[in-house]
Amino acid sequence: MKVKINGQEKIFSGELSLKQLMDELKLDSSKVAIERNLEIIPCSEHSITQLNDGDNIEIVQFIGGG
Amino acid sequence: MQNKFVIAGREFTSRLLVGTGRYKDFTETKQAIEASGAEIVTVSLRRVNLDNTGQGSLQDFIDPKKYTYLPNSAGCYSADEAVRTLRLAKAAGGWNLVKLEVIGDKKTLYPDMVETLKAAEILVGEGFDVMVYCTDDPDLAKKLEEIGCAAIMPLAAPIGSGLGIQNPLNIKEIVQNANVPVLVDAGIGTASDAAIAMELGCDGVLLNTAISDADNPVLMAKAMRQAVKAGRNAYFAGRMRKKEASPSSPTQGKVA
Numbered sequence: 399m400k401v402k403i404n405g406q407e408k409i410f411s412g413e414l415s416l417k418q419l420m421d422e423l424k425l426d427s428s429k430v431a432i433e434r435n436l437e438i439i440p441c442s443e444h445s446i447t448q449l450n451d452g453d454n455i456e457i458v459q460f461i462g463g464g
Numbered sequence: 465m466q467n468k469f470v471i472a473g474r475e476f477t478s479r480l481l482v483g484t485g486r487y488k489d490f491t492e493t494k495q496a497i498e499a500s501g502a503e504i505v506t507v508s509l510r511r512v513n514l515d516n517t518g519q520g521s522l523q524d525f526i527d528p529k530k531y532t533y534l535p536n537s538a539g540c541y542s543a544d545e546a547v548r549t550l551r552l553a554k555a556a557g558g559w560n561l562v563k564l565e566v567i568g569d570k571k572t573l574y575p576d577m578v579e580t581l582k583a584a585e586i587l588v589g590e591g592f593d594v595m596v597y598c599t600d601d602p603d604l605a606k607k608l609e610e611i612g613c614a615a616i617m618p619l620a621a622p623i624g625s626g627l628g629i630q631n632p633l634n635i636k637e638i639v640q641n642a643n644v645p646v647l648v649d650a651g652i653g654t655a656s657d658a659a660i661a662m663e664l665g666c667d668g669v670l671l672n673t674a675i676s677d678a679d680n681p682v683l684m685a686k687a688m689r690q691a692v693k694a695g696r697n698a699y700f701a702g703r704m705r706k707k708e709a710s711p712s713s714p715t716q717g718k719v720a
Contacts, residue, residue, distance in 0.1 A: 436548075
C-alpha cells in the first residue's frame with residue numbers, strides 16, 4: 399500500500415489504521431490534526447479509520463508563530 | 465469597564481497577547497512568555513517533520529491548559545487556505561478561538577482584505593470566534609465586525625518591521641467605531657509603541673518580533689507588560705491639553 403504523508407511517499411504492507419500509523423511514527427494523536435484526502439479525521443476516529451492505497455495524509459501540529 | 469477585557473465571552477486580565485515564534489529555543493519562549501504576563505499566545509500550524517518526531521513540542525513548554533492558544537493562519541494567501549488551516553487547528557486543539565490572517569503580498573506581508581472578508585464569513589458561519597488581522601481601514605474594520613468577528617486587529621506597521629504605529633488617526637477611528645475589542649497586531653517595535661496603542665484606546669496589543677528579536681527578550685517582555693498597563697492607565701487618566709509653556713513651580717515667594 400502506497401500512501402503519501404506530508405508530501406513523502408511511504409509504503410506499508412498490510413492494513414493500517416490512523417491510530418497504528420501514529421504509533422508507528424511515535425506521534426501523540428492528541429497533539430496533532432490529521433487530514434485524509436482533504437477531509438479532517440477527528441482524534442476519536444483515528445482507531446477506526448483504515449488507510450487506503452493512494453491516500454494523501456497531512457499531519458500537522460502547533461509550532462511557534464506570531 | 466477599565467479592567468474588563470472580554471473576548472468572545474471570555475474575560476482576560478492581560479491585555480498583552482504574544483506570539484511564540486522566532487525564539488532561539490523553547491526555554492527562551494517559555495521565559496519570555498512568563499515575563500510578558502500574557503494569557504493568550506498565538507501559535508502556528510505546520511506539518512510534522514516525519515524524520516524527527518521524537519523531539520519536544522511547543523505544548524511541552526507552553527501548557528495549553530495554562531495559556532489560551534490562539535492558532536493563526538500565518539502564511540496563507542487565500543481564504544480557502546486560511547479556512548483549511550484554521551479548521552485543522554480546531555481539530556488539533558479543540559478550540560474555537562482563532563486568529564485569521566490572509567496575506568496578500570510576500571514582500572510587505574500586507575493583508576489581502578478581499579480574501580480576509582471571505583474567510584471571516586465562512587469561519588463565523590462555522591461557529592469560530594475570529595480575531596482578525598486587518599489593514600487599518602476603518603470601513604473594512606466595521607465590515608469585519610458586522611460579519612461577526614470577535615476582535616478587530618489592525619496592523620500598526622508591516623509584520624515584523626518594528627516600525628511602530630504608522631497611522632494613529634486610523635487606529636483611533638477604528639477604536640471609536642467598534643463595539644468589539646480592537647487590538648493592534650503587528651509592527652510594534654518597542655515598549656513606547658505598545659503604550660501609544662493603548663493610549664489611543666486600543667483594548668490590547670498583539671506582538672511577537674518586538675520581544676523575540678530584542679537583545680534581551682525576557683526583559684523586553686517585562687517592558688511590554690508594563691507599557692500596556694501604563695498606556696491603558698494613561699488612556700483612562702486623560703492626558704493634559706497641549707498648550708504653551710507654563711511654570712510648574714509658583715512664581716511668588718522666590719528669594720530676592
